[in-house]
Each structure stands twice: as C-alpha cells, then as structure tokens.
Amino acid sequence: MPRATRIFRQAGGAPKRRRPSPFHWNSLWMLTAAVTLGISLAAVLAVTKIVYSHANQTINQSIEQSNAQVDSNVASSIDQYIHEMVSISDSVANLLNEFPAAELNRRLFVFLREDIETIAVFDRNGTPLVATDNRAMRSDISVTQQSWFTGASTSGRRYLISQPHVQRLYRGEYPWVITLSRSVSWVQNGSKYYGIMIVDMNFSRIKYLCSRDLESGGYIYITDQMGDVVYHPKQQMIYAGVLPKDIPSEENLSEGSSVVDGGGGKLAVCVRTLSNAAWRVVGVTSMNGLATYDGGPDTYVEVAILLLAAAILAGSLFISRQMVQPLHNLMTLMGRVSKGEETAPAPVTGIYEAGRLGDSFNRMVTRIRQLMVQVRTEQEQLHRSELKTLNAQINPHFLYNTLDSVVWLAQSGDEKHVVQMVLALSKYFRLSLSGAKDFITAGEELQQVENYLIIQKMRFGDSFTYQITCEDEVRSAQTPKIVLQPIVENAIVHGVGTLSEGGKILIEAHRSGRELEFSVRDNGCGIKPDVLAHILERNPSSRSGIGLKNVHQRIKLACGQEYGLQVESELDEGTVVRVRLPLRYDAPQKGGAE
Amino acid sequence: MKKRIALILVLVLLLGAAGCLAGFGAKREYAIDLIVKGTNMDFWKSVNGGAQAAASDYRATVTMTGPAIEKDYQQQAGILKSSVAQRPDAIVLAAADYEKMARPVQNAVDAGIPVVMVDSDVDSSRTVAYVGTDNLALGKKLADQLCRQVKGSGEVGVVSFMQNSFPAIQREKGFRDAVRANSRLAVLDTVYGYSDSAQAEKVTEELVAKHPKLKAVAALNMWSSEGAARALSKLGRKDIRLFAIDCSPELAMYMEDGVLSVALLQNPYQMGYDSVETACRYLRGDKVGDKFTDIYSVDITTLFDDKYEQLIFPFES
Numbered sequence: 001m002p003r004a005t006r007i008f009r010q011a012g013g014a015p016k017r018r019r020p021s022p023f024h025w026n027s028l029w030m031l032t033a034a035v036t037l038g039i040s041l042a043a044v045l046a047v048t049k050i051v052y053s054h055a056n057q058t059i060n061q062s063i064e065q066s067n068a069q070v071d072s073n074v075a076s077s078i079d080q081y082i083h084e085m086v087s088i089s090d091s092v093a094n095l096l097n098e099f100p101a102a103e104l105n106r107r108l109f110v111f112l113r114e115d116i117e118t119i120a121v122f123d124r125n126g127t128p129l130v131a132t133d134n135r136a137m138r139s140d141i142s143v144t145q146q147s148w149f150t151g152a153s154t155s156g157r158r159y160l161i162s163q164p165h166v167q168r169l170y171r172g173e174y175p176w177v178i179t180l181s182r183s184v185s186w187v188q189n190g191s192k193y194y195g196i197m198i199v200d201m202n203f204s205r206i207k208y209l210c211s212r213d214l215e216s217g218g219y220i221y222i223t224d225q226m227g228d229v230v231y232h233p234k235q236q237m238i239y240a241g242v243l244p245k246d247i248p249s250e251e252n253l254s255e256g257s258s259v260v261d262g263g264g265g266k267l268a269v270c271v272r273t274l275s276n277a278a279w280r281v282v283g284v285t286s287m288n289g290l291a292t293y294d295g296g297p298d299t300y301v302e303v304a305i306l307l308l309a310a311a312i313l314a315g316s317l318f319i320s321r322q323m324v325q326p327l328h329n330l331m332t333l334m335g336r337v338s339k340g341e342e343t344a345p346a347p348v349t350g351i352y353e354a355g356r357l358g359d360s361f362n363r364m365v366t367r368i369r370q371l372m373v374q375v376r377t378e379q380e381q382l383h384r385s386e387l388k389t390l391n392a393q394i395n396p397h398f399l400y401n402t403l404d405s406v407v408w409l410a411q412s413g414d415e416k417h418v419v420q421m422v423l424a425l426s427k428y429f430r431l432s433l434s435g436a437k438d439f440i441t442a443g444e445e446l447q448q449v450e451n452y453l454i455i456q457k458m459r460f461g462d463s464f465t466y467q468i469t470c471e472d473e474v475r476s477a478q479t480p481k482i483v484l485q486p487i488v489e490n491a492i493v494h495g496v497g498t499l500s501e502g503g504k505i506l507i508e509a510h511r512s513g514r515e516l517e518f519s520v521r522d523n524g525c526g527i528k529p530d531v532l533a534h535i536l537e538r539n540p541s542s543r544s545g546i547g548l549k550n551v552h553q554r555i556k557l558a559c560g561q562e563y564g565l566q567v568e569s570e571l572d573e574g575t576v577v578r579v580r581l582p583l584r585y586d587a588p589q590k591g592g593a594e
Numbered sequence: 595m596k597k598r599i600a601l602i603l604v605l606v607l608l609l610g611a612a613g614c615l616a617g618f619g620a621k622r623e624y625a626i627d628l629i630v631k632g633t634n635m636d637f638w639k640s641v642n643g644g645a646q647a648a649a650s651d652y653r654a655t656v657t658m659t660g661p662a663i664e665k666d667y668q669q670q671a672g673i674l675k676s677s678v679a680q681r682p683d684a685i686v687l688a689a690a691d692y693e694k695m696a697r698p699v700q701n702a703v704d705a706g707i708p709v710v711m712v713d714s715d716v717d718s719s720r721t722v723a724y725v726g727t728d729n730l731a732l733g734k735k736l737a738d739q740l741c742r743q744v745k746g747s748g749e750v751g752v753v754s755f756m757q758n759s760f761p762a763i764q765r766e767k768g769f770r771d772a773v774r775a776n777s778r779l780a781v782l783d784t785v786y787g788y789s790d791s792a793q794a795e796k797v798t799e800e801l802v803a804k805h806p807k808l809k810a811v812a813a814l815n816m817w818s819s820e821g822a823a824r825a826l827s828k829l830g831r832k833d834i835r836l837f838a839i840d841c842s843p844e845l846a847m848y849m850e851d852g853v854l855s856v857a858l859l860q861n862p863y864q865m866g867y868d869s870v871e872t873a874c875r876y877l878r879g880d881k882v883g884d885k886f887t888d889i890y891s892v893d894i895t896t897l898f899d900d901k902y903e904q905l906i907f908p909f910e911s
C-alpha cells in the first residue's frame with residue numbers, strides 16, 4: 001500500500017494530539033474488514049462444502065462400483081480354482097482304474113503343486129492306499145473319525161469341501177488346509193473297491209486370488225454358508241478372538257452389492273456366492289469419499305481454504321484501508337482547520353469518492369480563506385473612509401476660510417451678509433455633525449449642500465449661480481451623508497471657480513428606475529480626458545479628485561458595488577457628476593461599521 | 595506505526611493459518627515402538643501380529659524391536675533408551691526384568707513418552723496400563739489342573755524361565771499357593787531354563803534323575819514346556835505328568851504322544867492387539883486401564899477343537 005502509506009505518514013506527521021483511532025471497534029475500517037471477511041468466508045465455505053460433498057458422493061459411487069467389479073472377478077477366479085481342484089480329483093479317480101496302488105504312488109507326484117498339500121486315497125477302513133507324499137502316514141490317528149472322511153462317505157454329493165482345519169496326517173506337521181474329499185470306486189483284478197480321496201489345499205492360491213487390490217484399503221474374504229470364515233486377510237486376528245472392526249455383520253451379507261453401516265463408517269459390501277463350493281466371496285471397502293486417498297485431497301482443500309481466507313482477510317483489510325484512510329486524513333485535516341491552524345490543504349488521494357470529498361473540502365477551505373481576506377480589506381477601507389468622512393465633516397480649511405470671510409464682511413460692515421453667512425455655517429455644521437447617523441434623507445442632504453453653496457457663493461463674490469431641484473418622491477429617500485458636498489466643492493474649485501463670472505451649478509435629485517440619482521452639473525472648464533479616465537480609480541499616487549474617489553468608495557461600501565459615481569466631462573463645456581444610489585426610504589442597518 | 599501493527603496482524607493471521615495446516619492438514623499417524631523380549635521367538639511374533647492388526651485399525655505405525663532372544667535386561671534397557679531418543683508417540687514394552695527395568699521405564703516416562711506394559715509388567719506405578727495375562731491366576735489354574743489329575747502324595751517339579759521375571763514370579767507364586775492349599779504334593783525347588791528349550795531340557799533331565807519320586811512337572815512358559823516335554827519324551831517317562839503353560843505345534847505333538855497332559859493357552863495375539871489399542875486410545879485422550887487377556891486350558895480331547903487349534907497352530911498363509 002505505498003500510496004496509502006504516504007498519505008498516512010503525512011497525516012500522522014503532525015504533532016501528537018488526540019486523533020481518531022482507526023482501530024476502534026466500530027470504526028469504518030474494522031466494520032468493513034469484518035463484514036467483507038465474514039461474507040467471503042461464508043461464501044467460500046459454502047462452495048467448498050457443496051463441491052466437497054459432491055466429490056465425496058462421486059468417489060463413493062465409484063468405490064462401490066469398483067468394489068463390486070473386483071469382487072465379482074475374484075469370485076469367478078475362486079470358482080474356477082475349485083473347479084480345477086475337482087478336475088484334479090477326477091483325473092486321480094480315473095487313474096485309480098488304470099494302475100494298481102503301488103504304481104499310482106509313483107505317478108501321483110505330477111499333480112503336486114505349491115498350493116496342494118496332499119492328495120491321498122484311503123480305503124473304507126481308513127488305511128492309506130495312495131499319497132503324493134512318500135513319507136509314512138501316522139497310524140495313531142484314525143482318519144475315519146475325521147469329519148472330511150465321514151462326510152464324504154455319507155453325503156450324496158459328488159465332493160465335499162471342508163472348513164479350514166489343521167491336517168495331521170504326518171507326525172509333527174500341522175498345516176492349515178481346506179480338504180476336498182469324495183468317495184471313489186475303482187475296479188482292480190475284476191473286483192470293485194470303494195474308498196475316500198482327499199485333495200488338501202493350503203491357502204497360498206486363495207490368498208493370492210483374494211489379494212487383488214480393492215480401492216482404499218478394502219479387502220476380500222470368504223465365508224461359508226454358516227457364516228464361518230474360510231479365508232480372511234486377518235485370519236490370525238479372527239482366530240485370536242479379535243474381530244476386525246470393519247467386518248460386516250452376517251445379516252448384512254445379502255447377495256449382490258449393498259451399502260451397510262459398520263466400523264465407524266459406511267461400507268460398500270459385495271457378496272457373490274460360488275457355484276462350485278458353498279462359499280460366499282465378500283468384498284468390503286469403506287466409503288470415506290475424499291478421505292479415502294490418505295488425506296491427500298483433504299489436505300489440499302484445507303490448504304486452499306486457508307490460503308483463500310488469508311488472502312480475503314488481507315484484501316479486505318487493504319480495501320477498507322483504502323476507503324477509510326482518506327476519510328481519516330480528512331478528519332484530521334478538518335480538525336486542524338476547525339482549530340484555525342494555518343495548514344496548506346493536503347491533497348487527498350485514494351478512492352474516487354474520498355478524493356472528490358477531499359477536493360470539495362479543500363475548495364471550501366480556499367474560498368473561506370479568500371472571504372476572510374476580503375472581509376479584512378473591506379474593514380480596513382471602511383475604517384479609512386470613516387476617518388475621511390470625519391475629515392470632510394469638519395474640513396478645517398473650509399472653516400478658516402469661511403471665518404476669514406466672516407471677519408472680512410464684518411469689517412466692511414455688511415451685517416446682513418455676516419448674519420446670513422454665520423447662519424448658513426451654523427446650519428451646515430449642525431447637519432454635518434448630526435450625531436452618529438450615517439444616513440440622512442435626500443432633502444437634508446440637499447439642504448446641507450445648499451448651506452455650503454450659500455457660504456461658498458458669498459466667498460467667491462457671487463461669481464456663479466446655483467440651482468437645486470428635487471422630485472418630491474425622492475425627498476425623503478435615504479442617502480449616505482456628505483455625498484454631494486465634495487462633488488460641489490470639486491465643481492466650484494476646479495469648475496466654475498476658475499470663471500470670472502457666469503458660472504452655473506445645477507443640482508438635481510430624481511428617481512431613475514429603482515435608484516435615486518443625484519446629478520451635479522457645472523459649466524466650468526471641464527476635465528482633461530486623461531485625468532477623467534482615471535478619476536475614480538483607487539490610485540494613491542494620483543492626488544487629483546481625491547474628494548470624488550472618497551465619495552465613490554464610501555457609496556460602494558455603504559450601498560454595494562453596483563452603486564457609485566459617474567463622471568462625464570468636456571473641456572470648456574462643463575462636467576456632470578451623477579451619484580447613483582439605491583432608492584430606499586428606511587435607514588439601513590449600520591453595516592459593518594465599528 | 596499503525597501500518598506496522600496492521601502488517602503484524604496480517605502476518606500473525608497467516609502464521610496461524612499455517613499452524614492450522616500443519617495441525618489438521620496432516621492426518622496424524624501414531625508412531626509406536628513395541629519392545630519385546632525376543633524378536634525371533636514365536637510368542638513375540640504372534641504379539642507383533644496382533645500389534646500390527648491394531649496398528650492398521652488405529653492408523654498407527656508399530657515397530658517391533660528388542661533382543662533377538664530373551665537374555666538379561668541390560669540389552670533391553672539399551673534398546674529402550676535408544677527408542678526414547680527417537681521420540682515415538684508411545685512405547686509398548688514387555689519388561690525383561692521386573693525391578694531393573696523400572697528405572698529405564700521411568701526415564702522414558704520422564705521424557706514424556708507414555709509406556710504401556712504388555713505381558714511382563716515392571717515395578718513402576720507410572721506406566722499407562724498393563725495388558726496381558728493375569729499371571730497369578732495362570733499359576734493357580736495350572737495347579738488346579740495338576741491337583742485334579744495327580745492324586746496322593748509325591749513330588750512336583752517346577753521349570754521356570756527367569757529368576758527376576760515378574761510373570762515367572764507371579765506364576766510360580768500362584769502355582770505353589772494353590773498346590774499347597776489343595777493337595778499333599780510337595781513342590782520341589784524351582785529350576786530355571788532361561789527361556790531356552792535346550793537349557794530347560796537339561797535341567798529337567800537333572801530334575802528327573804535327582805528325584806525318583808517325581809510325579810509331575812509344571813513348566814511355566816513355552817520354552818520351559820518344550821524343554822521339559824523333550825526331556826520326558828527322550829527319557830520315555832510317560833508316568834511323569836507334564837503340565838505346561840503355552841502350547842506350540844511341537845507341544846501339540848507331545849500332547850498327541852501322551853507326554854503333555856494339559857496346556858494352558860495364553861493369547862499373545864490378543865496381547866499385541868490390546869496393548870497397541872490401549873496405547874492409541876490413551877494418545878487420543880480416552881480413559882484406559884489394565885486389561886487381562888484370555889486364558890484357556892486344553893488337553894488331548896480338546897486340542898483340535900476349532901477354537902484351540904486356531905490359537906495353537908499359526909495360520910501362516
């Protein structure tokens with residue numbers, strides 16, 4: 001997570017303070033990680049379980065089929081084997097008719113093979129006549145007492161196959177055999193003889209035939225109709241009285257293939273009854289499904305699940321980190337901004353939504369900062385302009401000059417004009433210094449400027465005339481105070497004041513749409529175009545028209561940016577200054593003033 | 595720093611997953627050492643047969659080790675020590691000496707390896723269990739058979755196999771106590787064949803020669819019995835009745851010859867099976883305890899009964 005890391009470092013690089021922790025249990029990070037992990041694991045487990053059980057079923061089916069197949073093959077091989085043994089006994093029986101016993105003894109060895117322990121013929125008294133073995137048979141036991149002897153002589157069957165037993169025809173030898181016995185008859189020297197023939201099979205061939213590999217540790221055993229074991233791979237164990245765990249019980253041994261419970265699991269059992277012996281060949285395989293294969297596939301599945309779980313965990317931690325990290329950074333950033341710390345907005349990277357959120361926040365912070373700067377500048381300007389208003393209100397030069405004029409008039413004895421001038425002066429100052437009010441009515445403003453004009457006209461020796469008109473409708477409209485006086489002063493000083501006579505000043509107040517408009521016209525010398533072009537610009541280096549600039553700014557501050565002065569002028573023709581103000585009849589709140 | 599915590603968290607989880615894999619991924623197979631008294635002897639081969647059967651039933655691997663023939667305990671102690679060094683999951687042991695094997699057995703237990711005793715116990719309370727014949731009962735049963743068939747007064751010889759073997763001591767004690775209680779027969783001093791039939795044959799011949807009034811001989815294990823039977827057969831003394839513990843095909847032949855009157859059968863196969871089963875169940879966490887295996891008595895009339903012939907004659911297929 002190189003990117004996330006970088007951001008993380010950035011956010012964490014700030015001096016230590018109480019920070020929101022991403023490890024809180026209900027933090028978005030933890031919740032997202034937990035939910036993602038939970039859902040994915042559940043899905044993985046569900047899919048695995050389905051696949052697993054399906055595989056188990058398939059494997060069990062194939063186990064059952066192959067078990068039945070192998071069992072049938074083994075059963076027919078053993079059937080074939082018994083048939084072979086019967087054929088051998090037939091051959092020996094035929095030879096009995098052809099050769100005398102002594103001759104036959106020498107010829108019988110051709111029938112000897114690994115899996116045949118003994119072939120022997122006894123007469124009806126149990127005396128051995130012929131045997132494959134040259135050694136002397138024991139005389140101390142009576143073979144007529146043996147079940148294979150009595151059984152063969154009494155049963156009507158062609159041959160008899162015994163249970164496994166210990167044969168003891170020779171002293172000190174006790175081999176385990178299965179005895180095929182039959183009664184035989186032969187003719188010798190014209191008389192007929194009867195006897196019993198035996199073929200003793202040891203288990204080597206049967207063991208070999210039964211050792212065919214069954215799937216998954218299965219095995220094949222042989223049982224007779226009574227349920228006694230003829231051959232079992234764990235015969236010694238059964239003889240010792242310990243029954244193998246996975247041996248199916250007798251009632252489960254029905255012909256054909258079936259599935260039974262036993263030995264801590266399901267067993268596939270296949271039973272085939274032989275035709276040449278009263279035996280049943282039973283194939284048993286435990287149906288463990290996937291577990292059959294020595295835990296091999298089992299392990300793979302477990303490995304896969306665990307690796308997947310680890311991957312999901314890592315992935316969900318990573319994804320939720322990606323989601324939460326920018327938010328976390330944003331939280332830290334907001335905290336710092338809200339405390340008023342001066343921080344450069346940090347770039348927010350990560351997922352798209354968080355990036356957008358961060359961008360918006362950054363834009364907002366920038367905008368707020370701009371607004372703060374603007375407010376501060378405006379405050380400063382307001383402050384300055386108020387000082388200037390104060391200056392205008394009590395312009396000392398104007399006072400000195402006026403008082404000089406009064407003194408001069410008084411010396412010349414012009415009482416009437418002295419009275420008129422002092423009266424105008426007193427009225428002028430009364431209005432100028434009228435309390436803390438910033439706004440007055442248009443009528444009052446015009447009154448004010450008239451007082452000023454009366455004084456100035458007297459000082460300038462009636463070298464100009466003036467006229468004030470006002471629409472009744474706007475007489476009571478509100479206007480910032482001392483708006484007209486600087487304009488008129490400008491008109492007198494730079495306009496009509498330069499003419500020796502015939503100067504004219506027209507002051508008018510009227511409504512223009514939703515605005516109140518004052519206009520001050522003079523027929524003075526006008527303003528030079530290059531001066532006119534910059535007359536309202538805030539340029540501290542230009543000292544000309546400073547009164548006009550001041551008024552212009554004050555109006556903008558008090559009424560809004562769209563209001564202010566318009567100056568039109570032509571050289572030697574005159575100048576028109578229009579004052580545009582909102583038409584309002586109630587005094588606005590004292591906006592932003594200290 | 596938090597990133598490091600997260601990293602450690604993931605690593606721990608991965609390690610845990612790996613641990614789980616090692617834990618239940620590999621299907622656990624118990625490795626069990628079976629240490630007997632003589633690997634070449636039929637009795638122990640039969641024990642091993644039962645042990646292997648149990649091993650296949652309980653998914654375990656059983657390895658039989660021990661001296662080739664039964665000798666003194668020192669060789670077995672050395673084998674036990676090297677077995678402990680291999681760290682099997684459990685050891686099944688037939689102690690060659692009741693007292694002297696106690697220390698090596700306790701060392702094995704101290705090393706964290708559970709020990710199950712089979713056939714021959716050891717003088718220690720720290721073994722898991724004893725699986726085998728109740729030797730006291732075996733000796734007593736032998737005496738009962740003898741007392742039933744040998745009446746009146748006379749002398750009885752005892753051919754044992756080891757002085758310090760716990761089963762030998764127990765059998766002899768059971769036998770002597772029962773004879774003393776139930777008959778007027780005098781039991782002679784015990785002679786020892788050291789689990790060697792030739793040696794047993796020799797000491798039996800000496801015993802017969804020394805004691806003309808000898809009416810019966812009790813032989814306490816297979817090699818003692820075989821030796822005694824050979825001696826009596828060679829001497830042609832069918833008047834001296836032989837009562838044996840254990841029965842081999844050779845002894846069956848002597849029984850058919852009329853030399854051996856009664857043989858008591860143990861079930862070594864069952865001992866092997868049950869001891870390994872006990873070890874496996876103990877390793878699984880089940881509760882296990884001592885287990886006495888079956889004892890049967892056979893004479894010439896029952897020798898070839900299915901049940902006994904199956905025990906006496908090995909089914910070597």
